[in-house]
Amino acid sequence: EWECPVVDETTMMCSRDGIFFGGDSAFGPKNIIWAVAHGHEAAISIHKYCNKEDLQDRLPRGVNLVSQKMGMHEWSFSNDYDGASRRLMPHVDLKKRFKKLDIEVELGFSAEQAIEEVERCLNCDIQTVFTTKLCIECDACIDICPVNCLTITEDGEEQELRTRLSAPAENLEQDLYVSDGLPHTGRVMVKDEDLCVHCSLCAERCPTGAWDMQKSEILLPYAHDEADPEKSNVAKIAGA
Numbered sequence: 724e725w726e727c728p729v730v731d732e733t734t735m736m737c738s739r740d741g742i743f744f745g746g747d748s749a750f751g752p753k754n755i756i757w758a759v760a761h762g763h764e765a766a767i768s769i770h771k772y773c774n775k776e777d778l779q780d781r782l783p784r785g786v787n788l789v790s791q792k793m794g795m796h797e798w799s800f801s802n803d804y805d806g807a808s809r810r811l812m813p814h815v816d817l818k819k820r821f822k823k824l825d826i827e828v829e830l831g832f833s834a835e836q837a838i839e840e841v842e843r844c845l846n847c848d849i850q851t852v853f854t855t856k857l858c859i860e861c862d863a864c865i866d867i868c869p870v871n872c873l874t875i876t877e878d879g880e881e882q883e884l885r886t887r888l889s890a891p892a893e894n895l896e897q898d899l900y901v902s903d904g905l906p907h908t909g910r911v912m913v914k915d916e917d918l919c920v921h922c923s924l925c926a927e928r929c930p931t932g933a934w935d936m937q938k939s940e941i942l943l944p945y946a947h948d949e950a951d952p953e954k955s956n957v958a959k960i961a962g963a
């Protein structure tokens with residue numbers, strides 16, 4: 724349309740050979756994060772273009788899970804979840820704000836309040852990961868879970884299974900985690916992710932390490948990974 728150049732969303736090269744661009748000028752209004760990502764993709768393409776390599780032949784993206792266990796009861800993240808309600812930000816009095824319009828309206832939290840706010844974090848980048856073959860069905864994780872989102876039970880049809888859990892899973896939009904058959908009885912471990920607060924207590928209590936807390940890392944190759952895949956950790960982890 725209007726004879727504007729068209730940009731390839733993978734390589735960031737436009738319909739005019741050897742010209743690369745991204746960001747708002749390429750795809751319309753997005754945010755700065757997208758613009759930076761386009762810059763990284765363009766850098767890979769420019770390197771390949773200069774080396775007469777195929778621009779579409781790129782290292783794969785991936786996700787890696789890394790255990791966060793640092794000791795018997797220690798994790799690399801703060802798992803001391805606090806279910807306190809969200810704290811309201813204190814503001815400068817309205818009369819003062821009308822008298823002086825260039826003052827900062829939000830007063831901020833004290834150090835103690837900020838620490839309490841941080842503990843409300845659900846650590847969504849840390850996942851509970853279950854290894855079926857390690858489970859001895861001792862029920863310790865079921866007993867300690869503060870929100871009853873774990874159940875060991877007979878497998879069954881999802882609709883009926885949802886009614887048999889420690890806390891019935893009523894949000895049908897949230898898939899259940901259902902393990903393979905457990906080694907001793909063939910029953911299954913079921914987890915309702917909708918309830919989990921990522922407190923790590925199941926993994927701390929588990930005597931065999933069947934539950935673990937693992938951090939998900941997104942693996943995005945950059946130009947230096949493409950330039951030297953032999954030395955690239957991203958390439959190694961992604962199996963390229």
Ligand code: SF4
Binds near residue numbers: 868871873918925
């Ligand atoms: S991380 Fe906490 S809330 Fe989630 S399953 Fe384990 S014990 Fe339950």
Ligand code: SF4
Binds near residue numbers: 860863
């Ligand atoms: S605590 Fe560990 S071994 Fe015991 S039931 Fe839970 S996952 Fe299985």
